[in-house]
Amino acid sequence: MKNFKVLLKYSLKPKFSGRKQVISYALLFLFPLLLIGFGGQLALNLIESEEVNDQIADVVYITPPGKVADALSTNFSNVEIIDETDQVITKMSNEDDVTELIIDLDNNQITSDFNIGMQDSYGLNAVINEVRMTDVINGLDVHTQMEITRANSEFEYTNKFAEDNDNNSVLGAVGFANTFIIYMIIIFGFQLLGSEIFEEKSSRAMEVIITNTKPHVHMLVKVCSTLIFLVSIILTILIGAILGIVILYMSNPDTVGVLVDQLLELLKTLDIAVNFQLLIFIIFTVLSGLLAVLLFQIIAAVAAAMTTSYEDYQKANGPIVILLLVPYMISMIGIEALAKILVYFPFFTPFFAPSLYLSEDISLVVFGACITLQAITVIVLYKVLAPVYREGLLNYSTSSFKQIIKRSYKNK
Amino acid sequence: MLQVVNVQKQFGSKIAVDNLSFEINRGEILGLLGTNGAGKTTTFRMILGIFKPDSGRILLDGKDISIDDSNRIGFLPEERSLLPKYTIAEQLYFFGELKGKTRGELEPKIDHWLSYFELTDNRDSKIKELSKGNQQKVQFISSILHEPDLVILDEPFSGLDPINIKLIAEAIKSLTATGTMIIFSSHRLDYVESFSKDVIFLEKGVPLLEGNIDEIKRAGNEYIVEVESLDDLHSLEQVDFIISITNDSNLYKIKIDSYQNIDQLFSLLSAMRIRKFDVKLPSLEDLVINAVRRNDEEL
Numbered sequence: 286m287k288n289f290k291v292l293l294k295y296s297l298k299p300k301f302s303g304r305k306q307v308i309s310y311a312l313l314f315l316f317p318l319l320l321i322g323f324g325g326q327l328a329l330n331l332i333e334s335e336e337v338n339d340q341i342a343d344v345v346y347i348t349p350p351g352k353v354a355d356a357l358s359t360n361f362s363n364v365e366i367i368d369e370t371d372q373v374i375t376k377m378s379n380e381d382d383v384t385e386l387i388i389d390l391d392n393n394q395i396t397s398d399f400n401i402g403m404q405d406s407y408g409l410n411a412v413i414n415e416v417r418m419t420d421v422i423n424g425l426d427v428h429t430q431m432e433i434t435r436a437n438s439e440f441e442y443t444n445k446f447a448e449d450n451d452n453n454s455v456l457g458a459v460g461f462a463n464t465f466i467i468y469m470i471i472i473f474g475f476q477l478l479g480s481e482i483f484e485e486k487s488s489r490a491m492e493v494i495i496t497n498t499k500p501h502v503h504m505l506v507k508v509c510s511t512l513i514f515l516v517s518i519i520l521t522i523l524i525g526a527i528l529g530i531v532i533l534y535m536s537n538p539d540t541v542g543v544l545v546d547q548l549l550e551l552l553k554t555l556d557i558a559v560n561f562q563l564l565i566f567i568i569f570t571v572l573s574g575l576l577a578v579l580l581f582q583i584i585a586a587v588a589a590a591m592t593t594s595y596e597d598y599q600k601a602n603g604p605i606v607i608l609l610l611v612p613y614m615i616s617m618i619g620i621e622a623l624a625k626i627l628v629y630f631p632f633f634t635p636f637f638a639p640s641l642y643l644s645e646d647i648s649l650v651v652f653g654a655c656i657t658l659q660a661i662t663v664i665v666l667y668k669v670l671a672p673v674y675r676e677g678l679l680n681y682s683t684s685s686f687k688q689i690i691k692r693s694y695k696n697k
Numbered sequence: 698m699l700q701v702v703n704v705q706k707q708f709g710s711k712i713a714v715d716n717l718s719f720e721i722n723r724g725e726i727l728g729l730l731g732t733n734g735a736g737k738t739t740t741f742r743m744i745l746g747i748f749k750p751d752s753g754r755i756l757l758d759g760k761d762i763s764i765d766d767s768n769r770i771g772f773l774p775e776e777r778s779l780l781p782k783y784t785i786a787e788q789l790y791f792f793g794e795l796k797g798k799t800r801g802e803l804e805p806k807i808d809h810w811l812s813y814f815e816l817t818d819n820r821d822s823k824i825k826e827l828s829k830g831n832q833q834k835v836q837f838i839s840s841i842l843h844e845p846d847l848v849i850l851d852e853p854f855s856g857l858d859p860i861n862i863k864l865i866a867e868a869i870k871s872l873t874a875t876g877t878m879i880i881f882s883s884h885r886l887d888y889v890e891s892f893s894k895d896v897i898f899l900e901k902g903v904p905l906l907e908g909n910i911d912e913i914k915r916a917g918n919e920y921i922v923e924v925e926s927l928d929d930l931h932s933l934e935q936v937d938f939i940i941s942i943t944n945d946s947n948l949y950k951i952k953i954d955s956y957q958n959i960d961q962l963f964s965l966l967s968a969m970r971i972r973k974f975d976v977k978l979p980s981l982e983d984l985v986i987n988a989v990r991r992n993d994e995e996l
Contacts (some may be wrong), residue, residue, distance in 0.1 A: 287765065288795050292795070294794075295791050299782070484780075484782075485780065488779060488780055488781055489776045489777060489778040489779075490779055490780045492772075492774040492776065492778045493772060493792060493795075495747060496745040496746075496747060496764075496767055496772050497764075497767045497795040497796060498764070498767075498795070499764060679742075679747070692708065692709070
């Protein structure tokens with residue numbers, strides 16, 4: 286590994302020193318810090334003000350359940366009205382096996398076993414509120430503004446039938462966010478690494494550099510330095526975000542506590558326990574992402590080494606972008622069957638494995654196996670493409686990629 | 698000592714270098730010449746350890762050369778090979794550290810060479826802001842900064858004015874004085890001739906001309922002797938070693954077949970009224986052109 290350290294130092298130096306870099310890092314750090322630390326405060330204030338209304342609604346309960354049930358009986362044959370302890374306080378039918386509507390007045394929730402549609406859910410709200418308004422107009426419990434607020438509050442409609450789909454949407458959102466982040470990192474890293482190698486090659490400085498170090502070491506240095514740079518960017522953003530949360534917590538400890546509770550609730554919804562298994566899952570997700578970035582970095586390095594003009598390098602980027610669009614689109618559309626196959630393809634593992642694990646389609650062991658496969662692919666790809674990289678670096682002719690690849694193994 | 702012994706390198710069906718051999722001792726300069734695609738770059742890359750020869754050996758002080766010997770070798774490529782965004786100092790530190798030197802070791806050397814080439818004021822200027830000549834000077838410094846045992850200079854005078862050519866020429870001479878071996882390549886054969894005692898001319902990987910320049914010149918079969926005489930020298934045309942005699946009034950050009958016959962010609966002319974006797978040895982350029990012509994005829 287002759288000159289690995291020197292090359293790495295000089296490869297990292299322009300990424301971390303200089304006025305532009307300091308400003309960029311400061312912005313990367315400050316943006317999440319300000320957004321969460323201070324912007325978050327504004328958001329929490331808004332949430333709080335909404336919660337105040339809800340609180341009023343929860344406290345004041347003016348509509349007798351029986352009246353609501355009566356009003357709904359013309360449209361629905363089987364209606365239950367429950368209180369906050371899930372106890373049935375009014376039931377319109379004795380048929381236990383079929384319940385069309387469960388109305389939870391305390392939590393402003395209507396639940397049905399079937400999809401009653403948006404129109405009907407508006408209709409339900411209208412019916413319930415009409416009963417209330419009638420009460421209000423008739424002078425029942427009309428004492429404070431709070432009661433009127435309660436009377437106008439909207440019920441949240443939940444279709445129990447579609448509960449699984451809702452769960453999938455959460456998983457979909459997790460998958461989509463994960464895919465988007467990895468996609469952006471890979472594309473950014475691809476561009477960064479490619480242009481750095483291409484700059485050295487086009488300036489012909491490579492002619493001298495390559496006389497002092499083996500090409501595969503040079504490739505490793507470039508891949509590592511770009512990876513370090515990408516990780517440093519992510520860490521800067523993360524540290525900014527964490528500090529933002531700390532600021533937010535210090536200024537508003539209760540509300541942050543509520544947010545943490547909500548996060549835990551989400552994990553509970555996804556049936557994930559906050560334990561060692563979750564930690565392993567997070568490590569696997571990060572590791573898998575890093576390995577995929579590495580794989581694409583190796584390809585970027587070779588593509589940059591093989592091209593002799595920046596236009597050619599941009600053209601070489603085309604297939605990679607298209608390749609990356611595959612998992613991106615599958616994640617967006619949510620083709621689970623394809624995801625279950627493509628998760629074993631090392632370039633795509635991080636796009637699918639986390640959401641498949643969350644949806645219990647794969648186990649942690651399978652996730653681990655996929656990562657092992659990724660690691661093996663990184664090593665194999667590095668070994669296989671190192672000669673092509675060397676041949677590419679020293680090539681300034683207009684030979685096609687195919688010719689360079691052929692030559693690289695012949696001249697090995 | 699650098700020894701290149703029967704080296705051959707082939708790329709696919711194309712032979713880039715065929716059975717090349719030469720030696721350079723400490724303090725010597727070898728001129729390695731050739732047309733484009735003759736195999737010079739491949740030879741350099743084999744010496745630099747980037748390519749391994751298919752057959753033959755390259756030895757540096759008796760040991761097979763490899764990329765691990767790169768700290769003992771300096772290389773100045775034909776093209777500008779600098780990082781345009783770096784400053785001169787950064788560039789020199791970078792290449793110096795790649796050669797295994799520490800910043801502390803490099804500092805005084807950088808100061809010395811920047812001062813020598815009058816670049817001290819440009820120390821923190823970016824490479825892209827420099828003139829071609831100054832870039833070439835930086836490139837030259839970076840190739841010798843680590844005090845290598847062997848330096849490969851490919852077109853070192855490219856883009857330089859006569860004053861800077863002189864500066865680099867003197868630097869090269871000072872290197873040889875300290876025992877540095879130099880391989881010098883240039884399309885300007887007059888430069889090569891003025892620096893090198895030994896030369897190799899490659900054509901399609903094959904050495905067409907090799908050896909000591911003076912010996913090559915003297916081993917030819919056509920030499921011109923310029924003679925200024927008040928007598929008519931055409932009477933000498935019958936002498937067997939004289940090929941032809943032409944004149945422009947009193948100035949005669951006598952073409953003879955061997956350098957060995959110069960003494961004999963001088964004896965023949967001693968009885969005549971001679972004002973000038975000047976042996977015109979062929980220039981390196983003449984030798985190269987003749988060698989290429991002969992090779993083409995043989996093919």
